[in-house]
Amino acid sequence: MALANGRSYLAIPGPSVIPDQVLQAMHRASPNIYEGELHEITASLVDDLKLIARTKANVAMYIGNGHAAWEASLANVLSRGDRVLVLATGSFCKGWGEVARGLGAEVQTIDFGDDAPVDLARVAEALAADTDHRIKAVLAVHVDTATSIKNDIAGIRAALDAAEHPALLMADCVASFACDEFQMDKWGVDVMVTACQKGLMTPAAMAYVFFNEKADAARGDCVTGYWDWRPRVDPDVYYQYWYGTAPTHQVYGQRIALNMIRDEGLKAVWDRHASLAQAIWAAFDVWSTEGPLRLNVADPAHRSHAVTSCVIGAPDGDRLREWCEHRAGLTLGIGLGRTPPDAYFRIGHMGHVNAHMIMGVLGTIEAGLRALGIPHGKGALDAAAAVIAQDA
Numbered sequence: 001m002a003l004a005n006g007r008s009y010l011a012i013p014g015p016s017v018i019p020d021q022v023l024q025a026m027h028r029a030s031p032n033i034y035e036g037e038l039h040e041i042t043a044s045l046v047d048d049l050k051l052i053a054r055t056k057a058n059v060a061m062y063i064g065n066g067h068a069a070w071e072a073s074l075a076n077v078l079s080r081g082d083r084v085l086v087l088a089t090g091s092f093c094k095g096w097g098e099v100a101r102g103l104g105a106e107v108q109t110i111d112f113g114d115d116a117p118v119d120l121a122r123v124a125e126a127l128a129a130d131t132d133h134r135i136k137a138v139l140a141v142h143v144d145t146a147t148s149i150k151n152d153i154a155g156i157r158a159a160l161d162a163a164e165h166p167a168l169l170m171a172d173c174v175a176s177f178a179c180d181e182f183q184m185d186k187w188g189v190d191v192m193v194t195a196c197q198k199g200l201m202t203p204a205a206m207a208y209v210f211f212n213e214k215a216d217a218a219r220g221d222c223v224t225g226y227w228d229w230r231p232r233v234d235p236d237v238y239y240q241y242w243y244g245t246a247p248t249h250q251v252y253g254q255r256i257a258l259n260m261i262r263d264e265g266l267k268a269v270w271d272r273h274a275s276l277a278q279a280i281w282a283a284f285d286v287w288s289t290e291g292p293l294r295l296n297v298a299d300p301a302h303r304s305h306a307v308t309s310c311v312i313g314a315p316d317g318d319r320l321r322e323w324c325e326h327r328a329g330l331t332l333g334i335g336l337g338r339t340p341p342d343a344y345f346r347i348g349h350m351g352h353v354n355a356h357m358i359m360g361v362l363g364t365i366e367a368g369l370r371a372l373g374i375p376h377g378k379g380a381l382d383a384a385a386a387v388i389a390q391d392a
Contacts, residue, residue: 004329011361012333013145013175013307013348014198018253022202025256026249033246039238041255042246048258049208052177052266053192055184057212060229063247066092066174069193069207070099074137075227076211077168077191079220080104082136085126085167087118089151090144091337096172097139103222108135114338117302118151120159127163136218137168137191143176146337148309148346150180150302157188168215174198178261179273179306179350190215196250199306201257201351205250260352273305275391276349276358280308282387283362283380291375292316296344306350307333311343316374318342323368330364355388 010017031038042061049059062068078084078100086097086109097107110126112118118140127135138160143150153171160169170191173182178199184192191211197204209229216230231240239245261269281300288294296309312320317335319342324330335344349358362384369376 002327004325004327006329008329008331009357009360010331011348012331013346013350015204016198016201016348016351017353017357018203019201019257019260019352021260022253022256026203026253028249028252031248033238033248038246038248038251042238042241042251045251045254045258048262050210052261053173053184053194053210054182054186055192055210055212057184057210058216058229058233060209060211060232061241062207062209062232063205063242063244064195064207065197065204066172066193066195066207067095067099069174069195069209070096070172071103072207072209072227072229073170073191073193073211074100074103074105075222075224076209076229077137077215077218077220078103078105078222080222081106082220083108083134085110085135085138087123087138087140087151087156088112089117089141089149090114090147092144092146092172092174093139093141096141100139105136114147115149115296115298117149118156120152120155123156124159124163127159127165127167130165133166135165135167136220137170139170139172141172141175142182143173143180143304143306145175145307146309146346147296148304148307149297150176150304153182153189154187161188168218175306175350176304178266178269180304181270184210196254196257198348198350200254201260202250202253205247206254270305272354273349275387276353276355277303277305277308278391279355279358279384279387280347280349280362282383284308284310286378286380286383287366287369287376289377291377293369293374293376306348308347308349310345310347312345312374314340314343316343316372317345319372320365320368320374321345323372324364327371328364328367330361332365355392359384359388
């Protein structure tokens with residue numbers, strides 16, 4: 001007998017759980033795209049997006065996912081033959097680098113592995129060695145969705161400043177935006193990319209690229225009409241926001257999701273994600289006392305508050321995921337980009353999540369561990385409940 005019938009829970013690290021209010025806002029006929037309400041709602045997104053990014057810089061909006069934001073960001077600043085420095089802590093920064101390579105850039109990668117953050121000393125060495133300043137941009141992921149590593153973006157800026165290096169600092173915040181604290185202006189980020197389907201709680205279809213004056217002045221020869229960010233931030237006519245037909249229903253949904261973030265308060269959103277992440281970590285600390293299950297990132301300071309990557313050993317990552325989904329209605333994330341992939345799984349806890357949802361995830365995982373005979377320490381749910389009881 002399975003106990004999976006009923007409302008399932010998608011606990012993968014994006015797309016995230018979509019609030020009912022957002023779905024209801026999207027459940028409508030197609031609007032007039034030439035004038036009226038849609039134009040006003042689209043324009044209203046800009047200030048709230050900039051508020052979450054903690055920036056006064058520009059934001060350009062695109063139809064697409066995070067990969068689209070990667071290409072948009074690079075196309076606007078690179079010329080063919082430019083060098084980019086990729087600081088890899090998992091699959092996603094490597095992927096961003098491959099997009100740069102596809103545009104004709106020379107890609108220099110420092111790979112820090114899959115369970116540790118960017119080593120700032122190694123970054124400083126690479127920048128110091130670049131005496132002719134061939135590196136045009138440094139690419140870093142704030143939170144890598146595959147490994148759940150959170151990197152010190154402000155520290156990377158400090159390394160650039162100490163080396164007196166003119167390279168742009170570009171940050172991928174697809175997984176972390178509206179979940180982990182991010183301060184674009186304070187941390188000295190020149191370009192930041194994100195998308196709507198994770199912390200912004202809207203079905204995938206919209207990508208955002210934030211850029212400051214330094215980044216805009218770095219304009220290269222890779223930019224095309226579609227990716228050009230300039231018309232999108234100061235459109236003469238509405239269609240220039242999107243370079244064509246707007247993603248109409250996502251715009252309505254995104255407006256409601258941003259309302260929800262404003263109503264809760266951005267700091268409260270960050271704090272909620274931090275508390276729920278700590279409840280998950282508390283459970284894993286107990287489970288890991290017996291058996292193979294452990295968190296991918298050892299140091300809590302370098303763990304994301306939006307996604308948790310877990311190590312359990314092959315083939316139990318896939319066995320546990322399949323049991324949770326087909327026996328209990330909980331879908332966990334795959335071991336994306338890991339070797340072997342069936343030794344890992346991931347928990348998404350981003351956006352529209354609360355305490356009882358997280359306790360449900362943890363309770364289901366524990367049931368799966370028991371059902372499959374995977375050794376684990378006892379008392380994990382008590383430990384998680386203690387965190388929630390204290391923070392709530």
